Amino acid sequence: MNLPDAENPSALPGPQLHRALIALMLGVLLAALDGTIVAVALPTISGDLGHVEDTHWVITAYLMTATAATLLYGRASDIYGRKPMFIGAVGTFLLGSALCAAANGMGTLAAARAVQGLGGGGLLSIALAVIADLVPARSRAAYQGLFGAVFGLAGLLGPLIGGLVVDHASWRWLFVVNLPLGLIVLGLAVTTLPPSTRRPGHLDPLSGLLLAGAVGFFLCWTSRGQETSYGRTGTWALLVVAVLLAIAFVITQRTATAPVLPLRLFASRGFSAVCVVAFCGGVSLFAAILFVPLFLQLVQDRSATVAGEMLCAMTAGLLVSSVGVGRMVSRTGRHRTPPVVGTTLIALGIAGLSRVHDGTSAGLTMLVLVVLGLGLGMVSPILVTVAQSSVPPGDLGVATASVSFFRNLGGTVGSAVGVAVLTHVLGDRAGSTDLDPTRLRLLPDQVAALPPATRLAFLDAFADAARTVFTFALPVAVVAIVAAALIPQPPRARRQPDSADVASAADPDAVRS
Numbered sequence: 001m002n003l004p005d006a007e008n009p010s011a012l013p014g015p016q017l018h019r020a021l022i023a024l025m026l027g028v029l030l031a032a033l034d035g036t037i038v039a040v041a042l043p044t045i046s047g048d049l050g051h052v053e054d055t056h057w058v059i060t061a062y063l064m065t066a067t068a069a070t071l072l073y074g075r076a077s078d079i080y081g082r083k084p085m086f087i088g089a090v091g092t093f094l095l096g097s098a099l100c101a102a103a104n105g106m107g108t109l110a111a112a113r114a115v116q117g118l119g120g121g122g123l124l125s126i127a128l129a130v131i132a133d134l135v136p137a138r139s140r141a142a143y144q145g146l147f148g149a150v151f152g153l154a155g156l157l158g159p160l161i162g163g164l165v166v167d168h169a170s171w172r173w174l175f176v177v178n179l180p181l182g183l184i185v186l187g188l189a190v191t192t193l194p195p196s197t198r199r200p201g202h203l204d205p206l207s208g209l210l211l212a213g214a215v216g217f218f219l220c221w222t223s224r225g226q227e228t229s230y231g232r233t234g235t236w237a238l239l240v241v242a243v244l245l246a247i248a249f250v251i252t253q254r255t256a257t258a259p260v261l262p263l264r265l266f267a268s269r270g271f272s273a274v275c276v277v278a279f280c281g282g283v284s285l286f287a288a289i290l291f292v293p294l295f296l297q298l299v300q301d302r303s304a305t306v307a308g309e310m311l312c313a314m315t316a317g318l319l320v321s322s323v324g325v326g327r328m329v330s331r332t333g334r335h336r337t338p339p340v341v342g343t344t345l346i347a348l349g350i351a352g353l354s355r356v357h358d359g360t361s362a363g364l365t366m367l368v369l370v371v372l373g374l375g376l377g378m379v380s381p382i383l384v385t386v387a388q389s390s391v392p393p394g395d396l397g398v399a400t401a402s403v404s405f406f407r408n409l410g411g412t413v414g415s416a417v418g419v420a421v422l423t424h425v426l427g428d429r430a431g432s433t434d435l436d437p438t439r440l441r442l443l444p445d446q447v448a449a450l451p452p453a454t455r456l457a458f459l460d461a462f463a464d465a466a467r468t469v470f471t472f473a474l475p476v477a478v479v480a481i482v483a484a485a486l487i488p489q490p491p492r493a494r495r496q497p498d499s500a501d502v503a504s505a506a507d508p509d510a511v512r513s
Helices: 015-049 054-078 083-102 106-135 137-168 177-194 205-228 233-255 263-267 269-288 294-299 304-332 335-353 360-388 394-432 442-448 454-483 497-506
Strands: none
Touching: 015 054, 015 083, 015 106, 015 137, 015 177, 054 083, 054 106, 054 205, 054 394, 083 106, 083 177, 106 137, 106 360, 106 394, 137 304, 205 233, 205 394, 233 263, 263 269, 263 335, 269 335, 269 360, 269 394, 269 454, 294 304, 294 454, 304 335, 304 360, 335 360, 335 454, 360 394, 394 454, 394 497, 442 454
16 A cells, blocks of 8 residues: 555655554554463463462453553653654563563562553554554554454464463463564564654653552452452442542543643544443443353353354454455545444344353354454444544544553453353352352363252353343443444545645644544
8 A cells, every 4th residue: 555755744665664564563463462362371370370369360460550551651652752652562561571471479470460561551552553643544444454453363363372382381481472572573663663753741640640540449349349249348449449549530631731631632522432432342342252252161061162263253253344344444534334333233243142042053153253243343443543533643642542441441341240240140049059159260160060950050040140241231332332323424534635634744733523
């Protein structure tokens, strides 16, 4: 794809642009693979390091720092430039990977994962912001669709690579393999990304601390709640602290000279609608998808391998729609239809999951998962494009990061509420299973070891609970459809892109609408 300089002053010559894209996509692949690989290896890691009850911190510590760091990276890249922040994110991720490989206990591994999250939180958001700097507005959707495909590819390769490494080598190699790939990303980033321009301003440290604290206490609440069924006063105190810190964060954004998340951005209907879609999509999708692998293995009695192959159907749908829709939007300039259709497909997929049962065929189940994947692929890259088109150029980085932030926050909320609903329904049925649902890890081998009568009763209760979770996610997905319908068609689609881009370059304070 040719990118004449007249259309975008920051555009690079073709070969250098392609090398820069490789660096950015490898960086995103680095972070995306890490999540799926580590999830596969958790049982092995906990068996080696002990302290099984602390295993969830390996995931929670990463999410805590990555979610909080996403917005900080977005604003920092607007002020200090994309190149140094991307290089810093890759370097921090590699440091965390090395510390993970050397960890000698669950506590040190969780701390190392927190460091890794500090780097991983910036890789995707900065990469997409760099694309907006380098690529004309009309072509961004096509490139951002490729990054969606990278996530889909990670979903396919992650479990495979993780399983092979765990079966044939030490789990520590899961983190060691990040190092050579990361060094390649660093080398390409240093040599191919254009020099960064520093803008006036500085990060507000108080905003960063409040945001990190709010996210951290919220994730602690979700983790603790999953262990205690959200039934203890101390558990809810964590949520109260998180809410108070979040309120304080919002207040500081009104007075800070360089806010991490400028509240004025929400005056744009496009930006506000995108944030709602990202949050609701995260809630509904994660609440549903979190339980699909267990549902396939426990309720439909499929092996882990078969369940993984069936989930590949969802990934295939994501790959096809992400690339295809991105190219279509780049040709037509119309951003509004794909999010509406995509969120509708997500809602249909979740509705289908709520009707799946133990007798549903593999083909029909996979069809439902394909619909989910198609919807996800149609939504994600377009949300970033709309967010970038709805803010001033000086806020492009934080707008890009906001999409990831609200999607991750929604996913955390969806996971927490989903587990709470599941535990509540199982608790109502606990008398028939003779089990305490808060103490059962819901692993297929544990369920298989139960006495026959207890196992059948539990599986029946779990099927009802999982369908209840899917039903809960459906109205949230409908809210996402409504919000997607409120996304305005960017005026850029109705005028010559050259003049729009040139006007934006000439007036850096002009708001793109």
